[in-house]
Amino acid sequence: MNAGEGTDVADGPGGPRQVGQVGQVGRVVLGALGVLVLGYGLFLLVSRRSFGDLVDAGLWLAGGVLVHDVLLSGLLIALGAAAARWLPGRWRGPLAGGLVVLGSLTLLAVPFLGGFGRANAPDNPTLLDRDYLAGWLLLVALTALGVLLARYRPRR
Amino acid sequence: MTDAGAPAPGRRRLASLRPPREEDFSPRLRSPAVAARVGVALGVCFGLAFLTGLVSHYSQLPDPPVPVPTSPSWGYRVTQGLHVATGIAAIPLLLVKLWTVLPRLFQAMPRGVGPLAVATAERVSVALLVASAIFMLVTGLMNSTQWYPWAFSFRSTHYAVAWVAVGAIVLHVAVKLPVIRTALGADLEDTSQDRVPKTSPTRGVDQEGLSRRGLLTATWTAAGLAVLATAGATVPWLRRVSVLGVRSGDGPQGVPINRTASAAEVDPAAVGEDYRLEVVHGEQSVTLSRADLEAMEQRTEALPIACVEGWSAQGTWSGVRVRDLLDLVGAPAGAAVVVDSLQQRGAFSSTRLPGNFADDPRTLLALGLSGEPLSLDHGYPARIIAPNRPGVLQTKWVHRLEVQA
The missing domain is CATH 1.20.950 (Fumarate Reductase Cytochrome B subunit)
Known part of the structure; x- marks a missing residue:
């Protein structure tokens, strides 16, 4: 990898050269260990699996990246641009913080709100047995409270 | 989450549409x-x-x-x-x-x-x-x-x-x-x-976000x-706080269920009056009804059922010590046991109980939970419950224990 990138930074100001070299060797060993473990994982992934299952796993691996990098990141960039244009300055920080909290909790809540797992176990009343919409609304209310507190907190 | 450095406003925006560049993003x-x-x-x-x-x-x-x-x-x-x-x-x-x-x-x-x-x-x-x-x-x-x-x-x-x-x-x-x-x-x-941004970080947006x-x-x-x-x-x-808990913790006899008897395709006839437990060790074997099991010395253990999917619950289980059953067929200490279930669906209908688990005095062939006979979904007539074991290996609807040579 780009091991050269760090050489200027690794030896901090005035750091002895030997320490830097030991650090470099340590980095290379660590990097090699990472490559080995990663390679073992790829071997596990492609071996002992039917071609169809491998394609399906590949679709889910690539699909996650695409959904994140295109849909989610695109949405966040659009939200950021909209906030920069229309939101009063004092609201931007608190609302951005609220988006971090509620956005990630909402993504986490998708399998619960959808209750998709129940189709897999229709006769099991002990699975997904809460009112998740009420739970999510509670999280929305908590986040809104946090945003308001951050917005109207006394400033120095 | 404000992105400063949006392209210049007005009509020029559409003409200047292009993929973003690294320096478009504020490094703040x-x-x-x-x-x-x-x-x-x-x-x-x-x-x-x-x-x-x-x-x-x-x-x-x-x-x-x-x-x-x-x-x-x-x-x-x-x-x-x-x-x-x-x-x-x-x-x-x-x-x-x-x-x-x-x-x-x-x-x-x-x-x-x-x-x-x-x-x-x-x-x-x-x-x-x-x-x-x-x-x-x-x-x-x-x-x-x-x-x-x-x-x-x-x-x-x-x-x-x-x-x-x-x-x-x-x-x-x-x-x-x-x-x-x-x-x-x-x-x-x-x-x-930080990266060097295209736009000055002193712009208003950056200061107020x-x-x-x-x-x-x-x-x-x-x-x-x-x-x-x-x-x-x-x-x-x-439990009360976890509004997105995958299970509330409720269930028959106070314990949730991972796989029901019908989902595991357990034949209702096989768990009725005709149910028999077979304990086999080479040539020796005994066959026990549920009444025979209830007549043996009963033990009570508080042990968790802990699932790979990350939920767990403590239960108070009662039944026969597995080691007591193994003694009936003269199994040596440390012998592993193959546990067979009546379930016809699922990957864990036959599991292996290693010797140290089979010999642990807390390992039970449970007949009851929370002071009542096991409910069907908890494994009636009899199930394995052992300490420190994955839930999928706490085999339910057990009908055969075979000591490995």
Whole structure:
């Protein structure tokens, strides 16, 4: 990898050269260990699996990246641009913080709100047995409270 | 989450539409100072989830080379609760981490064969890191709710991709170590490692948006709330708080159920009056009805049922000590036992109870739970309950125990 990138930074100001070299060797060993473990994982992934299952796993691996990098990141960039244009300055920080909290909790809540797992176990009343919409609304209310507190907190 | 440096306003905007460039993004929040701090927390979560995941896979080996200890009885419960909790905490951490490094996606590729090859190799390793990390959290979360909209085996694929993710993380840390060390050694507001933005960071938007401190506070809050909102499925005193718990903890006889008798295709006739338990050791064997089992010495043990999907519950089980049953057929100490279930569907209809579990005095062939006869969905007429065992190996509807030679 780009091991050269760090050489200027690794030896901090005035750091002895030997320490830097030991650090470099340590980095290379660590990097090699990472490559080995990663390679073992790829071997596990492609071996002992039917071609169809491998394609399906590949679709889910690539699909996650695409959904994140295109849909989610695109949405966040659009939200950021909209906030920069229309939101009063004092609201931007608190609302951005609220988006971090509620956005990630909402993504986490998708399998619960959808209750998709129940189709897999229709006769099991002990699975997904809460009112998740009420739970999510509670999280929305908590986040809104946090945003308001951050917005109207006394400033120095 | 404000993106300064949006293209110039007005009609020129449409004409100037182009893919974003790295320098379009403000480095105020998207800085190594933030990425390194969130990255450390994320690395700790993935590390703990990986180790506890290995514990689970090892505990499920039928014949582990080094025996899994039977104590503490709550070992599997705690490690797997931690597995799911660290995975859940990693969801907000990963989202914020990826947000802070998004500009790298639009970094210009260098010229020249050598630098291009190095840059391509790094891109590939980061792509594997991002793909595997997202895959682990998405499939793990969906598995905890028993949602499987894919064809591949969850168990073996989640396991294989875990090695990819951890290897890619170790490689990433090795590559970024100088940046990480400098960032963690400097103040959060330090800008010495920041990219140079196209627009001046003194523009109004940048001054009024979320601060670095604010972003970190929001990130830790999100991770903490995510854990609190889900952990009640395994931590009893959090049950009321965990509004996104996969199970409320309720169920027949006060214990939830992972797989019902009908889902496991247990024949109702086979668990009725004609039910018999067979205990076999070579030529010797005994056949016992449920009444015969009830006539034997009854023991009571408080043991957890802890599922790979991350929920768990403590139960008070009563029944016959497995070792007492093995003594009926003269099984030697330390002998392993093959446990057969009446279930016709599912991967665990036949399991192996290693010798140290079969001999542990707490390991029961349970006939009752919470002072009542087992409900059918909890494994009536008889089930295995042993300390420190994965739930899938706590075999229900047991009809045969065969001592291995």
